[in-house]
Amino acid sequence: MPIRRWARSSAAVLALPVLTAYLFFVMSRSVDVLEDNWLSATVLVSSAAVLAAGPVCGAAGAWEGARLARGGVDGAAAVRSRAAILAWSLLPILVAALVAMLGGLALAGVAMAGVPGLPDPLVLAVALLVIVAWTLAGFAAGRHLHPLVGVPLLLVGTWLWLAYPAALETFWVRHLTGDNLGFCCETDAVYDQRALYAQAVVAVCLAGAAYLFWSRRRGARLAWAGIAGLPLLAMAVAFPLVRDMGPEAQVPRTSGLACGRSDGVEVCVWREREKQLGTTALIAVPAARRLATGTGQPAPRRVTEGPADGADSWRFAAPPGARPDDVLFGLATGLLPAEPPVCGPGWSGADAYGPLSAWLALTAGAGQDAVERRTGPESLGAARRVLGRPPAAQVRWFRHNLDALRRCDVSPSEVTLP
Amino acid sequence: MRTWLRVHRAAQVCVALALTAGLVAAAGDVLVPVPRPTLDDLAGVPVALVAPLVASSVLVRGALAGGGSLEAVAVRPVLAYRTGLVALTCALSLVMAVVETVPYGAAAARNLVGFTGLAALAALWRRDAATAAPAAYLVAAMLLGRPGAGSWWDWPVEPSPHPATWVVPAACLGLGLAAPALPRLMPRRHRR
CATH class of the missing domain: 1.10.390 (Neutral Protease; domain 2)
Known part of the structure; x- marks a missing residue:
């Protein structure tokens, strides 16, 4: 398919303005009160990107997943691998999320002008991983759900998962979502890496389970074992990492003087x-x-x-x-x-x-x-x-x-x- | 009729409605934080106001299911059936809100009516993306709305079931249900 037609037909075309507006809305309230360190700016951008792009990309994934299902990908003779088929549909959505995130970084860069340092690549990478995971979850849902149900379900469901744990008294849940509450860290503190690893584990397992769910063939027991086992694995690895953490994912800084x-x-x-x-x-x-x-x-x-x-x-x-x-x-x-x-x-x-x-x-x-x-x-x-x-x-x-x-x-x- | 109900997923609609009612009764008053333009402005939206979106989506999916070309030439009044399914479900949600007095029950019923109405209007433009309209409207109301300020447009996040907050949802549902029927009510031109 010609590149322009391929990009134009993707749900990313609609998703990009929505998630960009949402991202800048989320960032606008906090960018003026950033600490004088790049980590706080990076966490703000990653948090806003996850909160904005997670639900919107999930919904776009549900739409694209349903398109693929309607196109008969499941039953048609394969001319390319299922991973390749998925990647071509996934790519425009991820590009939209990346563009929005880069826009957020540019805004943060203006606010942090003169502050030495650079954005933390690990925090941004985990944020992207979370967005990929929810987009794949959307594809998995779209395989079976009509867009009329899948799109709002992913939009609201993902948003609830990202936003609601912040209101819970049980603090460890909020460190798994990738939302990061929009804030971390004061200059005398650094991000608690345990939360970052836990988010990465949850995102990888979600992405893996979603991919298996989307690509499984009829009677594939191994795929079903993966779909059931990966969430358990995520909890087994991530929960001990964040179990003892307090409301904020920051620890005292010891270097950089x-x-x-x-x-x-x-x-x-x-x-x-x-x-x-x-x-x-x-x-x-x-x-x-x-x-x-x-x-x-x-x-x-x-x-x-x-x-x-x-x-x-x-x-x-x-x-x-x-x-x-x-x-x-x-x-x-x-x-x-x-x-x-x-x-x-x-x-x-x-x-x-x-x-x-x-x-x-x-x-x-x-x-x-x-x-x-x-x-x-x-x-x-x-x-x-x-x-x-x-x-x-x-x-x-x-x-x-x-x-x-x-x-x-x-x-x-x-x-x-x- | 049974075939029509099966094709239009009446059972799923009932299950979704019952689950939503249960969720509103059990955890409807749980507040979900939403971002606001200022950090001082901490706000949350009760789950009861968001949950009806899913029930509304299932209802709209059911109402719009079925073969369009087959139903267009059906002998039976399928448009009336469809209108009846939507109207009956919305009426049922209102009855449940009146009978089962739980916090935000009436506001949840209002939102079900409003979301369904918005989706019905959006379906006039594009059927398969109809429920994206209420979802987008809900997100916009969550971000920009001011619950309690008396605005006419941010009814999805207004916890109070004040009569003024019913105007837009009721109008959307009325227009959304009436619009597909209007061409049939017009006097037909006879081709020469």
Whole structure:
């Protein structure tokens, strides 16, 4: 068949504008709030592409599958393999999905202008795999279902599978779909590869089962065994990967730092923020020294946006647009425990968090207005009262209340105004 | 008549209607998240409003099944049969919504009427793609509609069965069922 006629007769001609409009609609709400890293942009594009192209390509597959069935592919004498027949019908739909995805990448590229890095090819590849799987599922359904039923069934069914798990309290289901909730990751986190592998496994097994279902011949027991076995295999492999995962598929980032030295202290920022390294060091290093003096701790040898132990290395964050007070506040509160201890009811240690944060931020050099905005006037008042004392008394107050935040048997002291 | 019912998949239509009613009763109020233009605007569409699309598709498939050329020359009033099948099923869904008072039951019945009406209208243009029209309309309403805002057009995602939300679905069904019959009601010209 001539190429133009072949392309024009495909359902992809109708699918392309629909899924492109859908993709840009899904992306438009999030592209302005992207993090300053390419992974977040890649996940947004892949998520929007899967959510838009999955149902539409599934429906287009159901249409094309029904066309092939109507054309008598099952019963006619074979001049080419079934895989080749399927590929020629599948190709225009996948090209449409790819074009839409590239458009999404171009939009993300504009939003990420100036941010070093590239889209994550693995995330995009898994998204394409998911789209292929649902398109093949559409072909399999189209072999037996009339388009009047197959097209809406695939459109709504695929959309439900992709969108509904986000509303479930059972978190592992959402990591299998490929939708990825449209968001991952902040710059200090990376995508949890377990979710990616699980999605790939589910997509490959779905694609395999769908292909077997579409291409099986009458009485082919091996094909039926595959159709029944592949979903079980998918669950057996994918479920253990995502079983223990939380609501979001991200884990702390450990690599990709750009470091420099300032006044004897090593300062590290994420490589995406390397241009701000000098400015950040001028804020963070003196603040770290003030904090070390104020809290009676040894000065850190390293202040970093990456992993830190709280002793030799301290953690801070300097995202784009952050003001000096924000950087100081992050550095100061980085000295506090990230999570409260597991105590029974009646634990009052949390009352110390606000005053301690305010005192640390003021000690680091943050402005009073910024501290008040973040901790509230009561915490600021308590912190200012403590700051009026001799340094040794301040250190005692800090250590006691730090203990109250870490332990269940210590109560906070002087954290409220009289 | 039995042959006509078998050809037009009346049993499948009944099963689809019963399954949809069961789904609406069991899990109709489950909200499925939908994307919105802003991140702050979190919204969901109840399953009860989406499920009737499948029942409507099965109904339209049944109504449009059968050999077109054979039925065109049939002695029996097959167009009336077809209109009756669709109208009866829609009426049955309304009765079920009234009798079985479940959340979103009336809205689900309204959507069945509306989806079927849209498909009936689309079938005037192209029969084998008729159900793509309500599916596309549903997706557009989910993305752009504002439930509760009182718009006349986003009835597929309006959970309230307010009378104003019935106007478009009822009009679509009425037009969709009446349009194929109109040429037969016109006075015939005699060829010379």
